Amino acid sequence: MKRGLFITFEGPDGSGKTTVSTAVTKQLEKDGYKVRYTREPGGSKIAELIRNLILDPENTDMDARTEALLYAASRRQHLVDKVLPALEEGITIISDRFVDSSLAYQGCGRQIGIDEVYEINLFAIENHLPDKTIFLNIDAETGLERIAKGRTYLDRLDQESIEFHERVHEGYQKVIEKYADRMIVVDASREVEEVVQQTYQIVKGLLDEAGNA
Numbered sequence: 001m002k003r004g005l006f007i008t009f010e011g012p013d014g015s016g017k018t019t020v021s022t023a024v025t026k027q028l029e030k031d032g033y034k035v036r037y038t039r040e041p042g043g044s045k046i047a048e049l050i051r052n053l054i055l056d057p058e059n060t061d062m063d064a065r066t067e068a069l070l071y072a073a074s075r076r077q078h079l080v081d082k083v084l085p086a087l088e089e090g091i092t093i094i095s096d097r098f099v100d101s102s103l104a105y106q107g108c109g110r111q112i113g114i115d116e117v118y119e120i121n122l123f124a125i126e127n128h129l130p131d132k133t134i135f136l137n138i139d140a141e142t143g144l145e146r147i148a149k150g151r152t153y154l155d156r157l158d159q160e161s162i163e164f165h166e167r168v169h170e171g172y173q174k175v176i177e178k179y180a181d182r183m184i185v186v187d188a189s190r191e192v193e194e195v196v197q198q199t200y201q202i203v204k205g206l207l208d209e210a211g212n213a
């Protein structure tokens with residue numbers, strides 16, 4: 001059986017990852033494609049427990065490298081429990097965030113370094129990098145403004161300073177350059193519908209090209 005494609009969505013907070021990736025998945029399902037939306041920890045019990053530890057606003061004294069290791073651990077469990085079995089069944093996975101989030105948030109936001117964070121993540125994911133990554137590009141401030149409008153609860157990372165989010169944004173720009181061959185950059189500052197339609201066409205094109213109807 002043909003293996004599913006592994007497609008990830010990345011971008012700063014409030015860039016529209018969840019909005020766009022869920023809309024695109026729904027539209028592709030309607031067209032009859034075998035696609036599944038997921039996000040870490042994605043209902044994997046162990047991955048969920050690890051993630052709760054990371055995001056608990058009470059854990060203000062968490063060390064940056066501890067945070068990076070916990071994300072990598074949660075990512076691996078979700079990969080093994082949810083992503084790999086689906087790909088093997090021929091289902092395309094659309095993942096709302098994956099390894100590049102750690103490169104940007106822990107590598108640059110927390111200033112551990114992209115290459116260091118990449119190394120521990122490679123241990124966690126082995127060779128299972130995304131086939132393609134849709135990068136929703138937007139400046140840090142616009143993203144945070146969108147989130148402030150729509151949300152009442154802020155987790156430990158949402159509460160970080162604007163300087164942290166600016167570093168995350170810079171980190172993502174480095175990641176785009178570094179992994180240019182799997183990155184597809186979409187301008188996410190436009191109207192939701194425009195972003196969804198362009199992204200839908202891109203992902204549909206990838207599936208058709210790979211023969212994953």
Ligand SMILES: Nc1ncnc2c1ncn2[C@@H]1O[C@H](COP(=O)(O)OP(=O)(O)OP(=O)(O)O)[C@@H](O)[C@H]1O
Binds near residue numbers: 011012
């Ligand atoms: N293109 C857009 N224009 C205006 N508002 C948008 C756009 N895309 C998403 N939004 C709104 O911005 C807010 C954040 O969107 P969303 O949750 O999809 O972003 P996200 O990238 O998943 O954020 P997070 O990183 O926090 O998970 C939501 O209220 C959403 O409705």
Ligand SMILES: [Mg+2]
Binds near residue numbers: 017018019096
């Ligand atoms: Mg989201």
